[in-house]
Amino acid sequence: MFCSTHNRAPAAQRGGWLSAARRRQAMGRIDATNIHTRLWVGSEPPFDHDLPDFDLLVLCAREIQPEPEKIAFRRTVFRCPLPDAQLNIQELTAAVLVGKAVGDALMGGHRALVTCAKGLNRSAFISALALARITKMSAEQIVTLVRTRRGPSAMSNPYFCQVLRSIVRR
Numbered sequence: 001m002f003c004s005t006h007n008r009a010p011a012a013q014r015g016g017w018l019s020a021a022r023r024r025q026a027m028g029r030i031d032a033t034n035i036h037t038r039l040w041v042g043s044e045p046p047f048d049h050d051l052p053d054f055d056l057l058v059l060c061a062r063e064i065q066p067e068p069e070k071i072a073f074r075r076t077v078f079r080c081p082l083p084d085a086q087l088n089i090q091e092l093t094a095a096v097l098v099g100k101a102v103g104d105a106l107m108g109g110h111r112a113l114v115t116c117a118k119g120l121n122r123s124a125f126i127s128a129l130a131l132a133r134i135t136k137m138s139a140e141q142i143v144t145l146v147r148t149r150r151g152p153s154a155m156s157n158p159y160f161c162q163v164l165r166s167i168v169r170r
Helices: 011-027 089-107 122-134 139-150 158-167
Strands: 032-036 039-042 056-061 076-082 112-115
Touching: 032 122, 032 139, 039 122, 039 139, 056 089, 056 122, 076 089, 076 122, 089 112, 089 122, 112 122, 122 139, 122 158, 139 158
Parallel strands: 039 112, 056 076, 056 112
Antiparallel strands: 032 039
C-alpha cells in the first residue's frame, strides 16, 4: 500500500497514514470537496450506506429529498429544499437559517456535508452562508474560495452570488 520509505516508518506513524488512506478511500465513493475546515460540498450523496466521516448532512436539492427511512445516515440531517433559481422569501429564510446552523455546527467541531444534485450552486450557497458566519471573509472571497476548491462552475448562479453579497457586507 505504501512505498518503501513509508513502510520503514514507525508502526504508530503508519497507522495514522492507514487511517487517512482509508478515509480517502471511503470519500472516493462520493462526489464531495473539502472547501473549509470540516465543511464539504458535494453532489447527491449515497443514501444506501452511512457516511461516518460526517456529523451533519444537508440536503439542498428540492428534487432529492428521500424519506427518512431510506437514508442510512444516522446523525443530523437538515433539509433545505431549494430550486436552482430565484428563491421566494420562505426559501431564502430557510437557506439563511440552515447556513447559520451549519456554521454553528462547524464552530462546535462538527463535520458537515452539504449536498445538492450536482454540488455546484445550492449546496455551495448554503456552505457560503455558513462560511460567512464563521469567517471574516468578504462575499467575493467566499465565492473565490468555493470556486477554487469545488471548481469554476461552483457558485455560478448569479442570484445566489447577489444574495450572498447583500448578506455579507465586509
